Amino acid sequence: MARTTELDTHRRTTRDARWWFFATGKGVAGTIYILAALFPLAWMLIAGFKSKTEVIKTPFQFFPEVWKWENYVQILADPSFLRTMAWTFFGAVLFTLLSLTVNSLAAYAFARLDFRFKRTLWVIVITTLFIPAMTILLTSFIVVSNLQMLDTLAVLVLPGAASAAMVFFIRQFYLSIPSSLEEAAMLDGCNRFTIFIRLFLPLSKPPFVVMGITAFLLYWNSYVWPILTITSPDKYVVQQYLATFRSERSTELGLLMAGSVLAAAPVIILFLIFQRQIIGNIKLAGLK
């Protein structure tokens, strides 16, 4: 709370004598930022209402001559698009749940339990943070093909599920939970595991929201790994579907735009619902 008050004072003090001039300038600057951020998306949304030749028509025209719902109707009526969306959504939910489970269990152990080799194991986990995806791309491919996982859901869900970054993030949160809570729970007869289930899990909502959305986004937006490992068109994920659509049906731009809008919609909606938690979480304590 103290921070907000400080900020308000800050806001007041920066209002100089010629505040109206600055206020207008700030309004203009802010509008430019908002436009720059949202304009490409607005353009995509509007292009979805255009006929196929109209999207990059010469001379250029921002709004369609006739607003057409056909593209949205047509892409939604396409069973392959719907199947891809549903399949990607299912995979993303599965990936998110798996990732939250696996990483929070490990985070709890590293934050709250004492065990032999804890330090060594923790260093191993953290070291994996610094291995860039590109370095292990080919050998990961060899591994999943040896495990007979190519062209299955498992190849999309399993390899990224355990993540040192996520263990680290949730562990930081668990370290901040006062140990007196745990002691009280133990007095009530909880053991270490029931403490996790009945005490830590209910408290985990804030990190779970942020990490869950991060995992969902990661899955939903991934492209390179799916194009390497998924080959049957009926198992494509949505980004792969869009990229293939673009190269194979390159004239149907209105339809492609409508598809892109629909493919971006779930994650944008998810973000708008949880924006307060996500934005509120972006802080860098201890960086000064």
Add this chain to the structure above:
Amino acid sequence: MTGRIMVHQAVHDSVVIDARGASNADDKREQRRRHDRHRYRDSKLAYVLILPAMVLLGIFVIWPAIYATFLSFQDWSFYKPPVFVGLKNYADVLADPLFLDAIVRGFIFVLLTVPPMLVLAFFFASLVVSVARRFAGVLKVSIYVPTIVSTVITSIIFVLIYDYSGGLLNWFLAQFGVAPTAWIGDPAWALVAIAVPAIWLGMGLTSLIMVAAMIDVPIEYYEAASMEGANWRQKTVYITLPQMKNVLLYLLVTGFVVAIQQLDLPLIMTNGGPVNATMLPNLFIFTHFRNDINVGYSIAAALLLFAVLGSVSAIIFRFVNSERLVD
């Protein structure tokens, strides 16, 4: 529970006393064993809890990393058994002018994306901390929306905006009498054309980190400066920038690491063309993976480039987490 704490305290005390007294080696060993048994009483549960994460990391990260290191010293393809060739792959990579070009291009790409992004984000943050809270909220949400849109969709949008005859950009510039340019078809412009969507995608996080850092600058400094009659520019140069030095450094280095690893945008927008103008390091390696049967070469290139980046990331991590890495 209190009982347990007392036991723990007792064991702890006895160890301390024993260390002071240092009477008997056997005694000490016995004490230590009891202490360990108490200290590691949760071992079994802990191993069960970390097992899933360790197994997944082991199979999909640690083993591939070890395997990649091994393969980088081998002459190997999918069709023949590996033969040890020592550092030959590394030597080949370092002698390859195409790889070195890709690295140089990577640095140019960093210059095209990171400084503009930091400057834009700095102005954005200055704006956010000085406007009414409601407007600040709208600004923060808007700037973050592009971050969650996928690179594939971003690429599709920008390729169409850059279109030579029907694209928005050339139409807009024509209003000012500028002749149309084939933005992603012209080797002189292609890298710049890819830098713009990269900035667009990366602005959200950079800006919000800057806002968070700027809010943390003590307000008293500004109040004192205002009393001395300092203007916005002076406050920025003498208070805000020095106070944010660490955050700026952090953003500079993470920006570098992210930009030099850019893969999706050039892959989807131009596939490295025209005439390699957008062949960034990661795309170079990725293209090799797909086309070159000599796997060791690609892996050596990836390892070479990312040994450096991995170390850079490790340094940033230490810096951010100076006291919390190992408790």
